[in-house]
Amino acid sequence: MIKICIFAEKFKCEIKSILSNNREITIIHEDQSPCFSSLSLSHSSDYILLFEAYSDSFLEKDFQVLKETLSSNINLKAVIIYDQINNLFIKKLLDAGVFGFVEYSQINNKLISALHRVFCGYYYLNNDLKSAVFKKRRALNYVESQVLKLLLDGENAQQISHKINIEIKDTYIIRARLMEIFESNNLNELKNKVTN
Numbered sequence: 001m002i003k004i005c006i007f008a009e010k011f012k013c014e015i016k017s018i019l020s021n022n023r024e025i026t027i028i029h030e031d032q033s034p035c036f037s038s039l040s041l042s043h044s045s046d047y048i049l050l051f052e053a054y055s056d057s058f059l060e061k062d063f064q065v066l067k068e069t070l071s072s073n074i075n076l077k078a079v080i081i082y083d084q085i086n087n088l089f090i091k092k093l094l095d096a097g098v099f100g101f102v103e104y105s106q107i108n109n110k111l112i113s114a115l116h117r118v119f120c121g122y123y124y125l126n127n128d129l130k131s132a133v134f135k136k137r138r139a140l141n142y143v144e145s146q147v148l149k150l151l152l153d154g155e156n157a158q159q160i161s162h163k164i165n166i167e168i169k170d171t172y173i174i175r176a177r178l179m180e181i182f183e184s185n186n187l188n189e190l191k192n193k194v195t196n
Contacts, residue, residue: 001024001025002024002025002026002048002115003026003028003045003046003047003048004019004025004026004027004029004050005027005028005029005030005047005048005049005050006029006030006031006051007031007049007050007051008050008051008052008081009052010083011052011081012030014107015050015081015107015111018111018112019111019112024116028047046075046076046077047073047075047076047077048076048115048119049069049070049076049077049078049079050079050115051078051080051081052080052081052082053080053081053082053085053089053093054082054083054085058089063092063093063096064096066078066093066097066098067096067097070096070097071097071141074143074166077097077100077118077119077121078096078097078098078099078100078118079098079099079100079101079102079114079118079124080093080098080100080101081102081103081104081107081111082101082102082103082104083103083104083105097141099118099121099124100114100115100123100124100125101124101125103126106126120173121173121174121176121177122176122177122180123177123180140178140181143174144174144177144178146164147164147171147174147175147178148178150163151187151191152191158171178190182194
């Protein structure tokens, strides 16, 4: 079950209509503006923040609050719905920890698959965004860098989860995310790309 917290005003009706037709998705919180600090989430469940983002209304402090919210809860991921935003804005959102980007014109076709992909720990970007974003890899967060270091040291997922005190499923999710960030198909490729 994917638990969604919606922060939307402009596209709220369309979003709710799309999500209400899917039995694997539950909306647990709704608000018009992204007030992430008001969220009260259990650490035993995974959640997705689904919100609208506009470059003209997102302030620098909003990026910081979003980054703090996402980095303080490994079970929380974010997907944005956007309508014409630039690559710099997307880069800032990626640096804040956002995983999925769905253009408003494509929400009917792409929103559910984006939520599933992000819920499993992968990025969801269209091809234009992928090339713009992954040419400039984002910085790894603390947990990602710890997992990467231990992977390079030859540790397996169970050893990593025990050493840095995260669930084994989160270790697998982070490992998959690292493979995507470094555009690697296996651990050997990942090691070669990181060490070269």
